[in-house]
Amino acid sequence: MIPEIGQFALWLALGLAVALGTLPLIGAWRRDLFWMQSAFSLATGMFVFTLISFICLLIAFVTDDFSVAYVANNSNTLLPVYYKVSAIWGAHEGSFLLWTLVMAGWTLAVALRSKHLPIVISSRVLGIMGLISVGFLLFMLMTSNPFDRTLPIVPQDGADLNPQLQDFGLIVHPPMLYAGYVGFSVAFAFAIAALLTGKLDAAWARWSRPWTNVAWAFLTVGIALGSWWAYYELGWGGWWFWDPVENASFMPWLTGTALIHSLAVSEKRGAFKSWTVLLAIATFSLSLLGAFIVRSGVLTSVHSFAVDPERGLFILAFLIIVVGGSLLLYAVRAPAISGHSGYSGPSREVMLLLNNLLLVAALAGVFIGTLYPLAYEWLTGGRLSVGPPFFNAVFVPLMVMLTMVLGLAPFSRWKQTSFAHLWQELRWVLLASVVLGLVLPLIFAGVLHWQAVLATTLGLWVLLPHLKDLWQRAGYRWQGLSRPPRAHWGMLIAHVGFAFAVIGVGITSHYSVEQDVRMAPGQPVQVGERIYTLQNVRERQGPNFIADRATIEVQKGNRSYMLYPEKRHYFVRDIVMTQAAIRPRLDRDIYLALGDPLGGGAWSVRVHDKPMVRWIWLGALLMALGGVWAIRDKRYQRRRLRDQGRLDGVQTPARAGGQAGMPVAGRGSEAGSS
Amino acid sequence: MSRLKLFLPLGLFLILVGLLYAGFSLDDPARLPSTMIDRDFPSFEMSQLEDPDTMVTEAIFGGRTVLVNVWATWCPTCKAEHAELQRIQEETGLPIIGINYKDDADEARAWLARYGSPYEFNIYDPQGRLGIELGVYGAPETFVVDAQGRIQFKWVGDVNRRVWNNEFLPVLQALEDQAAL
Known part of the structure; x- marks a missing residue:
């Protein structure tokens, strides 16, 4: 019953989104106040029904309702309850529901915080966000419904959540990331609204800036959490792999960073206007491209497209409408908003221009490196990796230049x-x-x-x-x-x-040191400045796993402490996972990952000494x-x-x-x- | 003219869409033509990964057919194809020479120690110099070099069972037939 309510709520949310995506925009065009004002209540309604739907899925997870296919595939009765909750966004369908909820949340936030804006602007912004929600909701209902049933044969127990995702980092990482991705829709909607009204002034930039900053901050935290999670969970001690999934979140971050800076120039000096609009469009487009590609599993395995071509074609169609449509609007309307202002020499404008150029160049490098293997696989069926050597060669020199300019920033002046x-x-x-x-x-x-x-x-x-x-x-x-x-x-x-x-x-x-060593009980091993002694390895029973838990003493001088790396066997999925033990300090991390037993009570252990990570x-x-x-x-x-x-x-x-404009602030x- | 410039982002986006759409319609894999086919393996002199004091040159080729596999520890696909290379080596006895490409020598040796080595030996190419000569796009890539030291075939991407049966075996069969004539 409850899954049906969730499903129904989604359809209602879609209906409200369609209304939100049409009525206020028509109202703004016809200057009809009543229609424009409908945006606020429609936005609220869309959020409420998406939230109801989300709560229904939450109930299905918490009550172990395995008649819902998505729950059966991603949960298990043994799973601790906090992981049952985070399992909602553990796979495609549910994380899309979260994504849609976050979108509705941002729309509601704009509705609540924009009452002071001229209503032609706020109704258009909300209308555009409504249109985007229509796309998300349609995608979910047509191709990725989280409420699909397993009837008539309901499984006894679920297939469990992927053990890699059973972790605190994965509870908080996706919501942060989505809040960032989707948050850029606000800047995007403001940009499109500006193109529609043909008016882009300092006030417009000032309204966009807080939203852009908050979305960017969420994305920054989201990426950092992802990096941190990969660091301690994967057991490799690396913090960035230039992996397509990471790059997908990094690309909108690069343009988003450029956008924040370009908005500053638009607000203060009235320059870069049309460029700012283009960046706002690009940032949200990259968010969509990246998140969709990752979510649909296209990048990790291109073959999911073949399995479900409907999903892929829907994504492509959606991208064409949103990105193509907004770029067409830009091409037609941008002349109406361009402005000129004089600046010369090493002025702040020029430095921010350099900042933008370098960030966009870095984006181009990451973009090519990420999509080339994808294009290659599509064209030939073969697979290859454009590895860190390519990314480092492109990215590092650009960042060096960016940093050199950045040192000048506080002493630069406008004009x-x-x-x-x-x-x-x-x-x-x-x-x-x-x-x-x-x-x-x-x-x-x-x-x-x-x-x-x-x-x-x-x-x-x-x-x-x-x-x-x-x-x-x-x-x-x-x-x-x-x-x-x-x-x-x-x-x-x-x-x-x-x-x-x-x-x-x-x-x-x-300065990182990484070494694979053989540790036998009681025999000290020296790596770098520290001496490591394996005390024992004991079995430990977790809620849904059994672990080999090692106790290792780390000694430097006459100070010592214990670390407990684990190797966990998750029995439902029959997967073995390494749980690294880390002693985090500001100056260095000591990081131990337990390898395999080598016989005679000895174990292989990977020791990382990672300064200032x-x-x-x-x-x-x-x-x-x-x-x-x-x-x-x-x-x-x-x-x-x-x-x-x-x-x-x-x-x-x-x-x-x-007119939409307000006097330029002093x-x-x-x-x-x- | 400046009006047209504004259509540039749209144009670039449409090219990207075309590329993505091509992914749906292309079933028959189009091959990237390689300029290296039927040419002599480029001459080089580089050290061996397993023993840095031993220098290797193109003189290692000739007299027998070998596979040359470009790989690196930073390349997840290389790890994916590793088991298949081991199977090929064990079942066919075909010698495989590795080119360790833009990699760290210590990590590469540790990698081979951990996963086992299907290679007769590895040429260590930290700067990718030999890679440039060979026209390497990225790792992994695999070449077939015939008994005369000429490159007969090149495959970009992972070698899996399907690729091996459909792409490599016909080439190797043709080489065998030629030798029998």
């Missing part, structure tokens, strides 16, 4: 910055970065790798100018630290996070924090208060039909950009 000014402000910082970049790795590791030196220097070259800038703005006093506006603080935090990540990547890539994820979290912090800036808050007073004016039809916080 015109002189080289003399930059040199004046930054020469000591440059010297300090180079010297410390050489000295710090030497102190830290005792050996020099030029790549690690380069990374540290570049990281400091980003870090130090931002600190100097902060200190100057604070008037060289601790009490002054509250002076810079929040948007500026946001930029600072995010850029410092980037510097941390650069240093972390450089150090961990070149945490800095990568710490950096990513800081970047996300910076993105969120920036939107708490007073100019967004003040805007909201002031706009609230205008609500009465908006209520009348004449008002609603008026240079309230000049530094808040980038």
